[in-house]
Amino acid sequence: MNVLVSGPAGFLGRALIPRLLREGHGVRALVRRTSPGLEHPRLQLVSGDVLDAASLDRAVPGVDAIVHLATASAREGSDVARAVNVDGTRNLVDAARRHGVRRFVFTSTISTTRARMGPYGRTKRIAEDLVATSGLDWVTLRPSLVYGSADTGLVAMLAATLRKLPAVPVIGRGDVAIDPIHLDDVCAVICQCLVRDDVAGRTYDLLGPEQMTFNAFVDRLGEKLGMKRPRFHLPGGLMLLGASVLGRFMKSPPISTDNVIGMISPARVDGAPARRDFPMAWTTLEQGLGGLGAAANGAQAVPEGAPPSPRPRRPVRVAVVGLGKMGLAHTSVLANIPGCAIAGLVDPTKASGKRLLGMGHKVPWYASLDDMLAACRPDAVFVCSPQHVHWPIAKRAIEAGIPVFVEKPLAHTLADAEALAALARAKGVPVACGYTLAYWPVFVAAGEALAAGVIGPLRGVRSSMYLSQVFGPKQGWMYDATRSGGGVVANLSSHLLFLLEWYFGSPASVVATARRLHSSVEDELSAVLQLQGGAEIRFETSWSVPGYPLSDVRVEAEGENGRLTVSAESLEMDLHEARGGCPAGRSVVLPADLPHPARFELNGEGYYLEDAGFLDWVTGGPPPPTGLDIALRVQRTMDALYRSAAACGARVELAP
C-alpha cells in the first residue's frame, strides 16, 4: 500500500514512517520544511503543505491511503491553529476525494473531549467533524499523553526540565487523571487502521493501559532517569489567565491555554473500544520507560551490523567524580559508549564542572558525591580525582552498593588501598582500576602470547617506562607525595607495574633506588623485582628524560625458547621454535594488524575499552583484567619499591 503522511517530521511522524516502511508500505512524506531525516528506497519526499491545495494535487495522486498527522498547537497562535487544523484538514480531505483515495486516518486529540477547550481543542474538534462527514473510509484516533524513548517529545522535554531545574513545575494540583500511551502503540494502531475495513467510520480514544495522575507520571519518570526532584505547583487559574494574555501578545507563547486546560481539566474518554478493536499487548509504563534512562540522557545507539565492541548489556547511567584531565577523558569517552549515559559530574570545584559543561555535556554538576546520591543513584561511579581522595569517594559509593571504577593507582597509600579492597569484598561490590594498558590491543596480544608459553620458561625481563615531563620545579598534587603517593612510579609507571604483574605475577622481593631531580617526589626509579621462580625483572622509569614526548612503555622478556618485546608500537617475537601459534624466527605484529574495536578514540583506544569493559562487567559480562585483586597486588609492589628506595636499596620482601 502507498501511504501519504502529512506531518512526517513530527514526534509521531518520525516514529510512524520507519514502521510503515518495515511493514512493506511505500511512503510518500509531505514535507514542508523539515524532512524526517530518513533515506529509503520506498520513501518519497514530496514538497508541499496542507495549506497549499495545489501542492496536495501533486502529493495525493497515486496513494492508497492518507495518514494525517500535521497539526498546529495553540502555541503557534490561534489563527495558525485554525488554518492548519481546520483548513489544512479540509484541503487534505478534499484532495483525497478529488483523487479517489478512500482510506483516511486522522490523528486528533483527547483535548476535543474536554468540557472546556482552547483553540487547539476547538479546531481539532471541527476537523474531526470534517473528517466524519467526508464520505471517506475514515478513522479518527485521539491519543492521550503520548510518550516514547525518542530524543524529542514529552519525555525529552520533561527530562530536560529534570536535568536543568532543582524542582519540577506542575500546573495545577497535578491530580488530573492521565493515561500515558507509548508512541509505538499509537503507530501500531495507525498501521492497523490503514488495512482494516472493520474500523472505518469510527473514532477511538487511544489510552495507555495504566491510569495515573500527572504527579505520579513525573515521579515515575524522575525515578527512571535517576533524577528525583520535588514538584512545585502553579495555580491553574492564574496560569490560564497568564497563558491567555501571552497568547494575545506573543507570536509563540511558551505555554498555551490548551496546555493549561490539559493539566486542570479531565478528559472525558473511553479506552474500551480501542482495547476491544485493537487487541494487542499495550505497552505498560514500566516497559515504555525501560531503557529510557540512557536514551533520554543522550546515550548513543549502535547501528545494526556494526562490528562487535564492548558495551554495557543494559542501559546504564554513570557518575564521573573528579573533573581534571582524567575526568575529562573518561567523561568524553563514556558519553560515546552506546547504552551509557552520564547522570552527573562531581567535583568540589565549580570551575571544573563548568569547564566540562562548557564542552557540551548537558548533565548536572554536583559539588560532592553525597549531593549526587541524594538526587539520583547512578549504576556506576568513575573516580578520577587525585589519589588521596580515591578511598573516601570509593567508600561512599561502595557503601551505597554502587560499582566503582578507580583511576590508577588504587589509592595513595597501601593502607587506603587495603581498606578499599576490604570494604568492596565485604559488600560484594565490583571494583576495577584504571590500568589502561590492559586494553591496548598490542599489550593484550603480548599477554596472550606469554600466557601461551611462547618464550618458554622465563629467564629474565627488562622493562622501562619513560616520559619527557619534569625538567624543573613543579607544583600541583602530582608532585606532592601526601596527595599522590609518590612521583613517577605512583603517577606514571604503576601502569608498567601492572603489566609486569599481569604478565609474570607478583615479585617475591624488590630492590629499588630512586632519585629526586626537580621536586619533592622521585623523578627516576630503578629496581630489580625478583619473581617467585627466581627470574629477575629489571625496572627503569623516569619522567625527566628528553626524547619521549609520549610515554613509552617497553617490556622485553627472555625465555628458553626466545624473546618477546612489546611496546605501544609493536609486538616482536624471536623464537627458536614455533609455539602457541607463533612461528619460529622473527615475527612482528603492528597495532594495525590487530582488531581495534573501540567506537570512539581519545588518546588511543584504551580509555574507551576499559570503560566499556567495566560497564559490561557490572551489567553481567565477564570480569575485566584490571580488577581489585591485581590492583591491590600492584599497590603492594609499589609500596615495596618505595620502602626499598627509602632504605637506600634494601631488599624488601613481599608476602606471597
Place this chain on the structure above:
Amino acid sequence: MSANGSVPRLLLGGETLLGLSRAGRESAQGVARRYADGAGLARAFTAARGAGAEGVLVSPTSVVRQALAHAPGNGTWALLPNVPEYVRDSADAGLVGAAVLRVKRSGPVTLARLAMTGVTHAPSVLAGDFAGLVPLLLELEMASLGARRVAGVVLAAPITDLALAGRHRRFFEHLCGFVRSRFGGAAGFETHNLGHLLAALREWGLKPDLVVGPVNPRGLLMKPSADELLAELHRSPVPVLAKELRAGGAVSLAEGARFAREHGAHGLVVDLGDLDDVEAGLRALQMR
C-alpha cells in the same frame, strides 16, 4: 571558502615534528634529527611545493617558526594548538594554568589581539564555554606560529574530539566563523573520530571548509568503525583530507593514498615521517 575547488588536494604534514608518529618513536626521532634546523625544514617545504603539494600543515614549534621565516610561501595551514606541548605544560600548571603560561609569554601585539578576542567572547568565556575559550587559545597559538598569513586553520584532533564528545554543535559553528573572519582563511577540523564528526556535521547542517582524519586500508583509527566511516566519507559534502595513510607503517604510502582516494577523500595529508625523500615521495603520489 567552502567550494571544494579551493581546498588542497595534497598537503605536507608535520605531526611527526611534535614527536607523534604511529610508525614509532624511532621514526619520530629520525624526523626530528633530519629537520633539526629551520633551514633544512624550509628546504623540505619548498621541495614539497615543487612536487605538487599545495601547502604544509604544521603546528607552532621553534623549528617550524624558523622554517616559515625561511620559506614563507602561500600554503601554510596552521594545525592548532600544539597539543603535546600544551599537555606537558598542563601536567604542571593545569589546563587553565597552561593557557595563562602562554599569555605571560606573549608580546604586546598578541596581548592586544587576545584582549580584543576576549572582549568579543566575554560572555561565553565567563560561562566557561569551550566555544569562547578555544578562540583565545588559537590567538596565542597563531602568534606562536609566526606565519604572516595562513591559508587556513585546522583545529587539532584532541580539541576537536573533546567538543565532538560533548556534541557541542555551537562550538563547531562558532569556530568556523571565528577562523574565517579572524584569520581570513579556511576553517577546518582534524579528528580521530572521522565517521562521528562527518555524521554530526551532516546532522547539524554545518560545512567547515575541510576535515582532516584517518583513512587507511587497515581501518586503524577509523571510528566508529571502518565501514561506518567509509559510508560517511562517501556521502559527506565536506571535503576530507585523509591522514594516517600508512596505518602506522602497515601499508605503503601509495597503497594508503590509493585507498583514501578511491573511497572519496578529497585530498591527502602526507606526513614528513612517511617520506624519506619529500620531493620524490610526493611526486610519486601525484603521478598515480
